[in-house]
Amino acid sequence: MNIQTESMLTDEEIEIFQEIMNIAFGKSAADLADVIDTHVVLSVPYIRIMHVSGLQDYFRDHVKDYKNISIVEQKFWGRFKGDALLVFSAGAGRELVNMLQHEEKSGFESDPVDILERETLMEVGNILIGACVGKIAELLKDVITYTPPMIIMEKYSCDAIYDSQYNPDSTAIVLRTDFSFDNGNVSGFLFLVTSQESIKWLKDALRIFIEQYE
């Protein structure tokens, strides 16, 4: 990280953003817990500011302990704009199908398992990403539009994470939280990557947010 990227957000702005993420991730976990009867355990959220060229290595480093992964990707745009990536450990789709089948058995019985897994991962991704990004937008007084969720199944392919929408010479803010279900069968990461273009707006929005507490 060079001096320029470090100075893009001040320490205080990073702390405010971290607290907003904490609230947003909490909301998304609660929304998911409403759908499936489990407790989603969240880590303290992390923020990294880095060059886009370092994104792939960063993701690869975080998923290196997973033999296979499933990724749900959803892009979002408003003043706050970027990519949400929900990375699950392999087998999460099957586990989630089982948990949901337990909840609403009749809806799934006739569908092939791989379609169910995809649909379930996309639905869970949609809930987690939508609630999280939506809450960030709400707290920062933004309005967000989303693409439909896309899935990259059972691949160890961090190349999928790289996105040409970012200028390789620019800077990205990466927000990450680790999650696991309390039954221990599903774990993963939620990454939000936002581009340099959002930073000026973000700084103003963070200032306005914290002013209500001063």
Place this chain on the structure above:
Amino acid sequence: MIKKILIVDDSPIARKMLKSCMPDDQGYEFHEAGDGKDGFEKYKDIKPDVTFMDLTMPVMNGYESLEEIIKYDRNALIIVVTADVQIKAIKRCMELGAYMVLKKPLKRDEILSTLLKAQNTLQKAH
């Protein structure tokens, strides 16, 4: 009377936000801790009238800290302040002995009514 307030949260900005929601004419004495373990140590040292406790923290999380404090002082008034608003999380906090669970982001009127309620509880206890 509530005099000493302990705030346990790993985020300095969250501690600042919480303090800003409290009335500044009550002469409260604020103490802060950055994780659950430090919170438990400070609790024993300070004996606060009211403790505000986050859940997701490094070193020792809020559940563990809450449990330790209640074991140490079963009358402790611990108000959990959390972004984790899952029903199971709230239920677990109450089972561990939390006085109340408040949801982040905090609102001033919610903090004021909580302090008033805690004040009444303390008065009844004495």
